[in-house]
């Protein structure tokens with residue numbers, strides 16, 4: 001065993017655990033921890049401390065939205081809190097009196113998932129207490145986390161705690177694009193924090209930066225609120241996400257662990273981008289039973305966005321979306337694929353191909369796509385691509401957005417470009433303090449660098465922390481598919497297993 005793995009149990013702290021952040025990932029960690037302590041006969045006398053700033057435990061950022069138009073972008077069958085019981089959430093929905101007609105749909109409002117998570121969390125809380133685990137909840141911000149021979153020290157408000165293990169589940173960082181506008185009253189930096197879209201006057205012109213799922217959420221929320229002013233979505237490269245049709249069970253033939261092992265000579269060498277692309281090409285062409293015209297798929301469509309959307313909706317209605325089921329089937333293997341890729345291959349994917357991957361992989365549920373098509377045909381919004389510059393005209397109090405050679409002037413601007421990954425831009429003092437001391441290291445592709453299996457954080461000196469784990473969207477550079485609950489839940493289980501071994 002290497003020196004970095006040698007854990008000297010700190011007196012009194014070895015049986016004390018902390019979970020910082022109680023969004024979906026924090027719930028996954030907490031439940032895995034309670035179950036593992038109970039199963040391992042280590043429950044009696046153990047302590048679990050939960051730190052969360054929000055009143056509501058278990059909802060986090062993504063699922064706190066009260067709006068029914070904000071749907072889960074994953075089928076209910078992929079959102080189970082029990083990795084070995086995929087129908088658990090679907091059964092919960094059927095038995096849940098508040099779910100209403102949502103149970104009929106595979107894509108339910110995100111607020112229902114928050115209720116489900118909370119119930120699951122509360123069940124685990126009861127089980128913990130019955131089995132002798134002391135659980136304490138602190139409604140406070142953790143501002144520092146430092147490790148020494150005594151354990152991991154957390155500072156929360158004026159309190160100082162020492163733990164044997166700490167699981168940091170801090171969630172996404174807000175976008176780091178367009179920070180220069182954050183002081184302007186007609187700019188919405190994040191839809192999920194503060195007043196969001198609620199203060200936008202119904203007749204105001206609105207510009208939405210981005211065309212991904214967050215932009216779709218913004219459009220549908222504005223429509224639901226009776227917005228009448230013109231709305232324009234601006235994109236740099238890609239148009240709206242594709243549309244998901246009915247789910248088909250698909251078994252992978254090419255993107256398999258066996259093939260990855262063979263190509264990498266038993267995982268002893270790393271793959272270049274072209275080798276991985278070839279595996280996916282074969283999977284898709286073989287699965288669909290046709291040769292794909294990749295030039296056409298990857299090219300910017302010549303037709304209008306409404307035309308493309310109408311065609312995508314029609315294909316989804318006819319069930320001609322097997323390509324999505326094939327991509328969906330890669331969820332579990334994708335972190336391993338990512339792990340086998342060379343640093344250059346990953347970087348090239350992030351800069352050159354992420355936007356097209358996201359357009360197909362993170363696509364719209366059909367219900368929302370139909371609503372959006374209704375809005376587009378009514379002329380309620382339009383899409384402008386080749387976004388090149390955004391500025392603010394103080395005299396007229398309007399934003400000027402240059403896209404495709406035209407300058408658009410809009411009263412309100414909404415940032416829907418997604419979440420940020422630049423740690424140095426984060427306003428979290430916890431992240432800043434750990435970063436400054438070198439207790440965490442930025443991953444070259446953004447976010448936090450961790451050990452793939454145990455999720456122990458990587459220090460600046462190249463060693464992994466013995467007792468601090470980071471789980472959640474910020475480990476994207478290591479695990480890639482961390483913007484899904486499925487991956488974060490799997491990682492929560494891996495981190496707990498590593499901690500209790």
Ligand SMILES: Cc1cc2nc3c(=O)[nH]c(=O)nc-3n(C[C@H](O)[C@H](O)[C@H](O)COP(=O)(O)OP(=O)(O)OC[C@H]3O[C@@H](n4cnc5c(N)ncnc54)[C@H](O)[C@@H]3O)c2cc1C
Nearest residue numbers: 021023024025060061062072073141142170171472484485
């Ligand atoms: C709008 C949106 C929609 C999404 N939809 C889906 C979907 O449909 N399906 C899917 O699989 N994935 C979806 N995702 C991805 C989603 O991010 C993950 O699935 C998962 O929910 C992330 O949860 P989390 O707990 O890691 O982060 P969060 O939900 O962000 O929770 C982190 C928590 O940590 C707390 N916290 C942070 N810092 C501190 C601190 N210093 N001290 C104390 N507490 C702190 C925060 O208050 C917060 O509650 C979506 C993401 C977004 C942004």
